[in-house]
Amino acid sequence: MLSEVARNLQITIVGGSIPERLGDCLYNTCCVFGADGKLKGKHRKIHLFDIDIPGKITFKESKTLTAGRHPTIVDTDVGRIGIGICYDIRFQELAMLYAARGAHLLCYPGAFNMTTGPLHWELLQRARAADNQLFVATCSPARDSSSSYIAWGHSTLVGPFGEVIATSEHEEAIIVDEIDYSLIELRRSNLPLEKQRRGDLYRLVDVQRLNSE
Template sequence: MASAACKPEQARVPPAVPLPTPPLTKFKVGLCQLAVTADKERNIAHARKAIEEAAQKGAQLVLLPEIWNGPYSNSSFPVFAEDIDAGGELSPSTAMLSEVSRRLKITIVGGSISERSGDHLYNTCCVFNTEGKLIAKHRKIHLFDIDIPGKITFQESKTLTPGETPTIVDTEVGRVGIGICYDMRFQELAMLYAARASLSSLRGAHLLCYPGAFNMTTGPLHWELLQRSRATDNQLYVATCSPARDAEAGYVAWGHSTLVGPFGEVLATTEHEEAIIISEIDYSLVEMRRTYLPLQKQRRGDLYQLVDVQRLNSQ
């Protein structure tokens, strides 16, 4: 009687349908933790070299950090902003990502850069497929506004505009949900990404990617905790990539780029210096973990629901 009352199929609206089959079961991911300077041309060339090294080591998916082409600061966002939609000379950072992904035949989740679109600035992540095509663009949904007296004060909302759309994309290495840094704190977004797909719109991610730049106050406490929480809550892989730490910068990043497995296990991580992490993702573990611990079948749809408005309106 109790199990019948759970109504797990009603815990998500619209209801779920089976998870998509990924195009491959195993592959290597490369996390490029980069030192970032005020020299944009240097940052672009440096990122290119790191991507090439990761690919040489077998990575089929490469992830870059948040704001990797210039300093992370409100004063720098307008200066380093690019017109991604225009491309070419107006967006040299994404032009490089397109060229190198096509040449190396890899998928790139291109961290994030400051994007100029009309009168607005966004913190934007671009995803490129193995043909060098821009297949997704995620604008940071939750802006990082924080004020901890004596520790850290930062307000992205002074210069940036929040994105309006969750971003999930089919790639050559599976279905990927994208968030940027502060987005990782909001489990609702990860739950939407993990929700099994509807017939009319993409959901059911195999992997969540969060380029991020946690700081020296929140990083030690929350960076790994949140990654493991999102992976454990949703029983999928979570990959993060941070800039390397620069103690002289105005904003000091925590570092510690990491890959977490679908049981919340840390599979690979690094310290705060520059590093390229290569690790394996095995999607068969996702279904295995979900079989062992069937959370999807145990949700209490009689007590609570997650309503995916985007999917609901598309039906």
């Protein structure tokens, strides 16, 4: 269905996430389709969400799901996109790796809950955008209070200075906005974090690239 919509409307679709069975493993998977309807990338959630806050929420993805093993970066008609799913957004190392590989936009379909959502959902998006000086987009399910798992909602688009460009509330909604990738270079020239990093003291190692060399 997503492939057909992408082809008919000639758009790029980052298609949320679905359960994907591969042999004995079950993954939480996000598929990216290009304007020609072809599958351009598939991200299997790398970090599994296990949480236990007594009286608030207990949820353990690791009981059911298998963790993905590879970061996913996709070249599309709308730029180079690094893909994460929900809990992946908490890990700055993944976002840094995507930035180092030239991503313009990080896209995280996710469903933060009513405990962590109010505290961390926007905070983490703005942090990933500001830390890496690129755009971050998130898409959440609308809130269904009758569900066993209630999503916080608040799909959002954040700019490379950590500014919220557009956001929704918790109801069903469509956000339409334009982003200008030239702002990435502007912000990086305004505040040259990459040049100021102390590579003599700390360094991010891209294991996937290291192993392929």
